Amino acid sequence: MAQRYAEELLQEIPEIDAVIGTGEIDKIERVVDEILQDKKVVETKSFDFLPNADTDRLLTTPPHTAYLKISEGCNRRCTYCIIPQLRGNLRSRSKEDILEEARHLVAGGVRELNLLAQETTEYGIDRYGKKALPDLLRELVKIEELDWIRSYYMFPKSITDELIAVMKTEEKICKYFDIPIQHISSNVLRRMGRAITGEQTKELLYKIRREIPEAVFRTSLIVGFPGETEEEFEELKSFVEEFQFDYIGVFQYSREEDTVAYAMEAQVPEEIKARRQAELINLQNKIAEAKNRKLLGREVEVLIDGISSESEYMLEGRLKTQALDIDGKVLTSEGTAQVGEIVHVVLEQNFEYDFIGRIVQNEK
Known part of the structure; x- marks a missing residue:
């Protein structure tokens, strides 16, 4: 909101002292100084900020686990997503800087690292000219006293055989695939601008399961995307039942200004979105209960x-x-x-x- 509506916020809420964007975190100290001088401050235009090992941070997690951001921004242009406009294009941290912060966190008692980015599987493309998450993981597992490493937000088309192999063989890496597929209908995926088909998505998921039978899958799904027909929703629902994900986040499509999808025709009524969301959540709850029941006694x-x-x-x-x-x-x-x-x-x-x-x- 601050990034998109800075001037409007100041007009509507005159009590606001400052508005800063996602790329201005390193300017907070200066902004506070200016506020103390009775100045109104607006800082929302920069996309240069990238955290580094020297950036002061306060852990809000339990002391044995921490999130570690490996890149910022995104080069993709999904038709429903505003993130590139708010955070800019992909900017990867260096492996050396990430490892320095990781070692510092582990020295402070962290045993589990959770790697974050808009898309962790795109890490390194801008800096190293290749998808470098496998290389980073190989270095992280060498840190003594670090027990679990988990990667979030893997873009389906960027998951390589090399990454699957590293996750299969390295014991410290959680066999946890957080892959937001968003939908399984090729028509819906095309309208979303996801650059992958439903069949390609299925091939990837089943390949991972063949290579790593114990793998756990989390995904995110969007229901009610503009033009989503009942047949396309049923296709998605059938695949959820067929594949048996472990965890699913189901979201109703929400129109975002300044996105391609905002102006698309055939917007789905809110009551239909809600019904489709509820159906998937109810289905997944049954799947999860049945899968987890099989773990009893272990x-x-x-x-x-x-x-x-x-x-x-x-x-x-x-x-x-x-x-x-x-x-x-x-x-x-x-x-x-x-x-x-x-x-x-x-x-x-x-x-x-x-x-x-x-x-x-x-x-x-």
Whole structure:
């Protein structure tokens, strides 16, 4: 909002002292100084900012896990997306700088790193002339005391055989594929500007599953995109049932000003979007419950995040296949552990995405 409507915000809400955009984070100190001098400040035009290992940051996650941004911006122009206009084109950090920050985080107690970007699989194209995520992962796994590495937001067409091989062979890398496919209908994907067909998407997903049978899949889907017919929605729904994703985020298409899709004809009524979203969520809940029920009785590794929000007498943590905050959790009914400890838990009960289990072995 600040990036797009700076002047309008100042006019509508005169109490605002400053408006800064996504590329102005490094200017906050100067902006505050100007505010103290009773100046109105607008800084929204820069797309140059890129975090580095020297950028001061305050971790808002538990001390044993951290997010690590590896690039900023995006070169793609999906017809529904405003991000390139707000964050600019792809700008990758150097591997050396990322590794320096990673080592600093691990030295401070971090055991799990979560790699972030608009598209992590595009990392390095601008800086190294190739998709360099596999190279970065090979270096990150060398850091002692770092146990889990997770990558988010993989663009389907940018997932290479090299990346699949690295994720298959490196034990520290979570076999976790967060691939926002958005849809499976080739017609809808074409209108979205996704540069991939439904068949190509299916081929990729099944190839990963063949190579890494234990892989876990998270995806994001958009329902009610302009022109989405009932047949195209049913095609998507059928594939969700067929492929059996582990986790899905289902979003109703929302019109964004200054995007190609905003002006498209055949906008889908809100009530139809809501119904389609509910159908997919209900279907996925059943899939998740059935898949997770099959894990009951197994002994698994769990990273303890802290005292449970459900009960002060229980701890909660996550499987290696569960991302922080979005994929469910494991509650422990027996045993004790330290926050940040990786323990062995026998899973005894499940509720769609969550589990209850007992700790049977602590770290030595």
